[in-house]
Structures are given as structure tokens and as C-alpha cells.
Amino acid sequence: FVHCFADWFANHRPATVMIGIRADESINRFNAIASGRKQRFADDKPWTSVAARGHSWYVYPIYDWKTADVWTWFAKSGERYNPLYNLMYQAGVPLRYMRICEPFGPEQRQGLWLYHVLEPERWAAMCERVSGVCSGGVYAGKDNTFYGHRKISKPDGHSWQSYASLLLYSMPAPTARHYKNKIAVYINWYRKKGFEIPDTQDGDIGYKDIPSWRRICKVLLNNDYWCRALSFSPNKPGNYKRYSERMAEKRKEWGILCDND
Structure with missing residues (x-):
């Protein structure tokens, strides 16, 4: 939508679209501005990037502001908030x-x-x-482990792998199949490199993708549908049905998370 709006607004003429995100709000917002692969309006203007078709440019005027800078500006300007x-x-x-x-x-x-x-x-x-x-x-509070956002726990008597199976079993069948497809690709990729995913390891529920069954449980608890925390990106809608059918056969071939598991 953002790209389409910029293209519509430019109407085949030079234009700029100002976006009020700040780099310290999240790693994704930092990457949106700091990525070295993006084309800039000029080399000395790192707070710009080209829009979808090159007619317009994104400008991030407060990209380097901290939270204190925002409130300092309101205090000095007297503007409403x-x-x-x-x-x-x-x-x-x-x-x-x-x-x-x-x-x-x-x-x-x-x-x-x-x-x-x-x-x-x-x-x-x-x-x-x-x-x-x-x-x-x-x-869903910040100190609660129920949704597995920052902290995560498992029921007594379960390993992280068995807990992942329990979570998958508790889901509607189509949702469980979707997650099984993604997890099977993830596990098989590491197997081909001679590495069996451990139950847990240090740093495995942080931002960096460190493989473990505990990380897989976090994905399921977070309802991370496209499994971005396992380094996946969303499937194109037109290809998803074919992808799902192919992956169901692959799971049988690999013996990973078959539908009766």
C-alpha cells in the first residue's frame, strides 16, 4: 500500500513522501532506513530512499530522533499532542x-x-x-509467558520438542498442516547440513535465528503464521496451494511431522 500510494501521489512527476518512523523503534524500522542496498536521493542523504517506480522518494525526517527528542520538541514548540x-x-x-x-x-x-x-x-x-x-x-502482559513473546515456559514433563507437538495437535487441522510444512523445511535444511536441531541452546529465543525446538515453540505461541522467526517470508497467494500439496508429500518422504504425528 505504501508503495502504491507513493506511485499514485507522484503521478509520473518528482515527489517526496515523508514517513515518521524512527530507527530506534524496532530492528525492522532501523533496517528500512539503514539498508545499504537501497538507492538514495543522493549519497549524502542517508535518510532518503527511492519509492517503488523511481518517480518519488521516501524521506525520514525524524529517523535519528530518540524518545526524549520527541518530547523535547513538543515541550519547546508548544504544539498539541x-x-x-x-x-x-x-x-x-x-x-x-x-x-x-x-x-x-x-x-x-x-x-x-x-x-x-x-x-x-x-x-x-x-x-x-x-x-x-x-x-x-x-x-499478554510483558512479564507473562503465555504468548511466548519475551519469556517462554513449557508444561512439566515435556521436552520442547514434545511441547511443540502438543501445540500443533491443539490447533485446527489446516493451521497445523501449515506450520508443519514450514517446520519440516526448517528441520530438513539443517539435517542436510549434518545438524540435528537441539531441544534448546543459548540465545535461541532472541532476534537472531539460533535453531532449537524451543524457538519453534516460541513461533507457535506467538502465532507467527509465516514463521518469520525461522527465517521464512510469506508465500505468494497464487502459489500457496501448490506449495502446501508439495510439502505434504515432502514431509512423508522426510519422515518429519507427518499428519498422524
């Missing part, structure tokens, strides 16, 4: 974690508890409209 930030401050949310956006992403759902504190009427409407919101408000 969203008053929800005042309520977040009163609720004890640190400045670096204050964010106003959609509520149900992997990062955002950790702030679900704020809705019933800051906007109880909206919280009541969300609970009526969206299944699982109340559970998310209870279990």
Missing part, C-alpha cells in the same frame, strides 16, 4: 513503551490491559466484539 499519552503516563507506562496504534499485533497486545484502565467504555465494546480480548488483557 494526543492526550492519551498523559493517561499512559499516569498509569505508569514508561515513555519508551508509550504507543498508540492497533491493539492486536504481537507487540501491541501487550498493552491490552491499558484499555480497561484508560478507556473502560471502549474496552467493554472490544470484549463484546473481538473473541479472546479479555484473555489477552490478562495473559
Whole structure:
């Protein structure tokens, strides 16, 4: 959508589109700006990149701002800002974690508890409209292991591999098949290199892809549908059905996570 908007806005003439992301917000936003493979408007302007078809350019005017810089600017300029930030401050949310956006992403759902504190009427409407919101408000907090975001735990008596099997077994069949296809490719790739994925190893649930069954469990708990944490990218919609059918046969051939497992 962003590329299409820039192309429409340019209308075959030079144009710039300003984007208000900051590099310290996330590793993905840092990479969007810092990637050395991107074409710049000029070599001395690293805070720019070319849009989809070359008619327009993206400009990131606050790419190097820190959280303190944002609030310093508001304090000095006297400009208005969203008053929800005042309520977040009163609720004890640190400045670096204050964010106003959609509520149900992997990062955002950790702030679900704020809705019933800051906007109880909206919280009541969300609970009526969206299944699982109340559970998310209870279990998605930053120190909770239920969704496996920063911390992760397993039931007593399980290895991480057996826990992964339990999680797959608990899912609807089409969803389980989708994850089994991805995990089977992941396991087989390492097997071909002579490496069996261990149950766990140091650093395996961090940003870097360090293979383990514990990392696979984190993917399942996070509902990371395209398994980005296992270094996959989304399949093209037109090819997905053919891919799924081919992978079902491959899993049988490899003997990895067959449908009766």
C-alpha cells in the first residue's frame, strides 16, 4: 500500500513522501532506513530512499530522533499532542513503551490491559466484539509467558520438542498442516547440513535465528503464521496451494511431522 500510494501521489512527476518512523523503534524500522542496498536521493542523504517506480522518494525526517527528542520538541514548540499519552503516563507506562496504534499485533497486545484502565467504555465494546480480548488483557502482559513473546515456559514433563507437538495437535487441522510444512523445511535444511536441531541452546529465543525446538515453540505461541522467526517470508497467494500439496508429500518422504504425528 505504501508503495502504491507513493506511485499514485507522484503521478509520473518528482515527489517526496515523508514517513515518521524512527530507527530506534524496532530492528525492522532501523533496517528500512539503514539498508545499504537501497538507492538514495543522493549519497549524502542517508535518510532518503527511492519509492517503488523511481518517480518519488521516501524521506525520514525524524529517523535519528530518540524518545526524549520527541518530547523535547513538543515541550519547546508548544504544539498539541494526543492526550492519551498523559493517561499512559499516569498509569505508569514508561515513555519508551508509550504507543498508540492497533491493539492486536504481537507487540501491541501487550498493552491490552491499558484499555480497561484508560478507556473502560471502549474496552467493554472490544470484549463484546473481538473473541479472546479479555484473555489477552490478562495473559499478554510483558512479564507473562503465555504468548511466548519475551519469556517462554513449557508444561512439566515435556521436552520442547514434545511441547511443540502438543501445540500443533491443539490447533485446527489446516493451521497445523501449515506450520508443519514450514517446520519440516526448517528441520530438513539443517539435517542436510549434518545438524540435528537441539531441544534448546543459548540465545535461541532472541532476534537472531539460533535453531532449537524451543524457538519453534516460541513461533507457535506467538502465532507467527509465516514463521518469520525461522527465517521464512510469506508465500505468494497464487502459489500457496501448490506449495502446501508439495510439502505434504515432502514431509512423508522426510519422515518429519507427518499428519498422524
